Amino acid sequence: MGDFEFPRQNNGEFLAARFESHRPRLRAVAHRMLGSAAEADDAVQEAWFRLSHADPEQVENLGGWLTTVVGRVCLDMLRSRKSRAEEPLDLGTPVPATAPDPEQDALLADSVGAALLVVLETLTPAERLAFVLHDLFAVPFEEIASIVGRTPTAARQLASRARRRVRGAPAPDADLVRRRVVADAFLAAVREGDFDALVKLLDPDVVARSEGAVTTGAVAVATGATSFAHFAALARPALVDGVTGIALIVDGRPERTLTFTFVGDRIAVIDIVTDPEKVASLDVRLV
Incomplete structure (x- = not known):
């Protein structure tokens, strides 16, 4: 009787399955960074694009690698947002976007809080990234430093400044x-x-x-x-x-x-x- 092997999953399918297992956390990171469900989905999709074009053998810690990629993508988006802050408000032409999961959005909204989202908008992109990744997702400052292009000590200072501003944020009106x-x-x-x-x-x-x-x-x-x-x-x-x-x-x-x-x-x-x-x-x- 010949040797029998279980059918192996296609490498692309296996990689996609591993990515999907990380998607909820990645989307949570991006949502807290960007405050927008549509932009969060865009950031996560960009992370998948980069992963699909990377060499999986070079990725030792997939979760950490993906968090770093999403962090960098969000940082670029925040910097771009700052540079176009005076764009006119668009209430007109609809723009196609991936529909978010309502249940997941509700969980995100509850955990972030309206006051936090408001005060995060006042932080610099680097402060926002350092605070969100470290204080909300326990990412080490050594990893944050590589994303923002600063030393771990400087990354710690960014998070500290952001933390002080968040603590002083006014509470939203609940009436x-x-x-x-x-x-x-x-x-x-x-x-x-x-x-x-x-x-x-x-x-x-x-x-x-x-x-x-x-x-x-x-x-x-x-x-x-x-x-x-x-x-x-x-x-x-x-x-x-x-x-x-x-x-x-x-x-x-x-x-x-x-x-x-x-x-x-x-x-x-x-x-x-x-x-x-x-x-x-x-x-x-x-x-």
């Missing part, structure tokens, strides 16, 4: 009625094209994110918002996955959504979803 009043005032100001009213409703360091752009600062966000008054005529107050927001209703269905994170009586973060598949996956309830 649902109060949030609704501010959101409704925002919608009214957009409809009327009232630039001054919008600026007063926005935190000075407000961040507006869509699948295609990131805009920072009250003046830039208000300028972009007033240019889309024609969309606001179709918008309605809503809860989007339980979060205070606005939904653009076309033919009886939501076409795009805005959700808000508040600090005090001002809007600190606006998340805009325009991709049809992503909008369809949301629980939108008009109020």
Whole structure:
């Protein structure tokens, strides 16, 4: 009787399976780094692309290698975001994106917290990476140093500075009625094209994110918002996955959504979803 061998899995399939086992952690790292589910998916996909073109024999610790790659990709994305911070707010043309897992997003949102996401936006890219990787994922400073191109001591100082700012972050307003009043005032100001009213409703360091752009600062966000008054005529107050927001209703269905994170009586973060598949996956309830 001849020797029998179990069929071996294709090397590509084996590598893909190993990558998938690391995907949840990689996406969590990227989401905390970038604060955007769509951008996190892009970063993870880039990590897979690089892995698929690398020599697996040279990768001793796959989890550490992938975390390093995702960290570098996120660092590049954050630096690019800083350089284009004055891009106009895009509430118009939908940009195709991979739909995130709603359950995973809920877990990420709970663990990160709105206040943390807000204050992370104020950190430099290097500070943000050092804090997220070390304090949230226990990545050694020696590995972080290789990503940011600094010494371990400098990487430790980056995380320390970020930690002090995070600890001093104001807590987001948890009063649902109060949030609704501010959101409704925002919608009214957009409809009327009232630039001054919008600026007063926005935190000075407000961040507006869509699948295609990131805009920072009250003046830039208000300028972009007033240019889309024609969309606001179709918008309605809503809860989007339980979060205070606005939904653009076309033919009886939501076409795009805005959700808000508040600090005090001002809007600190606006998340805009325009991709049809992503909008369809949301629980939108008009109020």
